Amino acid sequence: xxxxxxxxxxxxxxxxxxxxxxxxxxxxxxxxxxxxxxxxxxxxxxxxxxxxxxxxxxxxxxxxxxxxxxxxxxxxxxxxxxxxxxx
Numbered sequence: 001x002x003x004x005x006x007x008x009x010x011x012x013x014x015x016x017x018x019x020x021x022x023x024x025x026x027x028x029x030x031x032x033x034x035x036x037x038x039x040x041x042x043x044x045x046x047x048x049x050x051x052x053x054x055x056x057x058x059x060x061x062x063x064x065x066x067x068x069x070x071x072x073x074x075x076x077x078x079x080x081x082x083x084x085x086x087x
Contacts, residue, residue, distance in 0.1 A: 002046045003074040006060070007038040014065035015039040021063050027055055038070070 010018040015033060019040050023031045030043040042060075046052050056071060 002052060004044045005072045005074060006042040007070040008040040008042060008066055009068040010039045011065040011067055018063055018066050025059050
């Protein structure tokens with residue numbers, strides 16, 4: 001399995017709209033609102049490499065008001081999953 005983490009920038013005032021639209025995409029497991037240089041952190045899981053390209057180019061980049069993404073592939077997990085940390 002391939003786990004991607006994607007940082008996204010949205011047009012000013014459209015982070016919630018983008019986040020909600022991205023959360024509806026197939027294969028997206030989590031979308032977080034974050035502080036700093038980016039607006040959203042997206043977690044996506046795939047079974048194969050071609051699916052990653054299809055997702056990013058054919059689905060994610062077609063979200064209105066999404067203006068920039070940085071895609072990272074995770075290759076190892078350290079420690080245990082701490083689960084949901086937000087009440």
